[in-house]
Amino acid sequence: MEKLYSLTGMEQKFELPYWVKEHFNKEKFHLILHPRSKGSSREWGISNFEKLIQLLPTERFTIYITGTKQEGESMPGLLKDLPDHVIDLSGKLSLEELISLIQTCDGMVACSTGPLHICAVSGKHAIGLYPPMRPLHPGRWKPIGPEVKIFSIDKNCNDCRNGGNCPCIENIRPNEVAEYLIGLTEERKIQTINI
Template sequence: MRHSIIDLHPQRILIRSTNWIGDAIITTPAVRTIRRNFPNAKISILALPWVADVFAASPHVDEVILYQKKKEHSGMAGMWKLAGLLAEQRFDLAILLQNAISAAILTKLAGIPARAGYTTDGRALLLTNGVKLRREVKKIHQVNYYQEMLRGLGLVCGSNELFLQLPEPDIAWARAQAGGLGPGPLVGLNPGAAYGPAKRWPAGYFKQLATLLRRELRATMVVFGTGADAEAAREIEQGAPGHVVDLAGKTSLAQAMAMIGVCDVFVTNDSGLMHVGAALKTPLVAIFGSTNSITTGPYSDNAVIIQKNLPCRPCYKTTCETGFRCMLEITPQEVFAVVRKILVGAPTSQVR
């Protein structure tokens, strides 16, 4: 690193967001750190459309710029077009939370004079202010990953607490939806995970859990996810007919996030929506299979992680070829017992 970016006194800052919902949520403490170190700067964040709602109502950014990577900004021609649009805004500084070399190329093409970030992915020569990624940072929660980068750039880092502010119309919509569902606890179920099937607790287990929740606790369930989770949602509905609301693929991200915020408990795979629940402080039951709960678990004091200590995990594989024990050994009865304890206020271990 040549010097602290504080010494640059930037007036117009571009943040390149990460590309996935969970990663974007994990960067929210870093975005807050940037705002607090540059309280008078205009801060814009460049984000893909499916994560833009994470920052739409954030007081820490002044503008969300959409990176339409699958439309007008696709390919090299699209990147040149986007670079031209960014150049018109005359940014003084780009802070690259996304690690890809493409982020450094784009901001170089945009003529942004100061470009800061980790020197990973072969982009050291494209950065004016680079930070070397220390090995020990990879072993702790990823919230620290982005904060440590900013610390390396000379910023004073604030709290690691996740931050998510939602638009008032979406909050009002979620409250109205919840208010029309009748008495009893409202339990969110999230059977999806974009990473691959190795992160997905079986839909049949979610179905059995729905049956237990309705029979024992008179709960109403809301199923979250994308259109890709429609089949799983239909199977879950069979576990408690008439008492499961299928929202998979039927809401905006902001509406889904607001709905998670009104749930009494949220049962979820390791996914982007899991991190949403953590940021909103919704009581969570997070089910982990192939991934590492230490580095990517819900960053929340209001979460219980259920996982099996097997010699093969975390394997980080997208699919399992050795029996899927890490997920199959987590029973619906085990998850139900944790949900019950949360709802009645009984003490629970944060990792089971």
């Protein structure tokens, strides 16, 4: 595995826009929340992301919400009246800028999406939210990287096989995810690079 990481280690190739850079404070953990998957995976649910934001201490975290413009439009409740430490970047970044943001931040929380895999291979904290259902389970789609943490319900379930909401992934408790993230700040595992 060490050889894999050395082969796939990514360098920051693209410049972040100045209006994103201005939010960076080296004293904080910079966390990306990527709530949507464009239907490619089961999603945790907007209410869980809202609860997670409320549970994370503002003095320790700066939070960036990412996604496409359409995904941003599909989560108006989450993006309405954001606190100062939460920045909505949905639909505002090119793919290159998103990759640069991922490489600059400390970690990401997302379901099984391409950005989560980019985060993992970049050596950042990739916190994945997965259903237990085959073939969508983490045994098949877990990202590969040195700082990957997966949250999934230990249950054999196919209740959402035909689409729709997934009770198993939605039952991953926001406080468990928050405790893990807060623990990262306490362990001083922050890996923000200079921008």
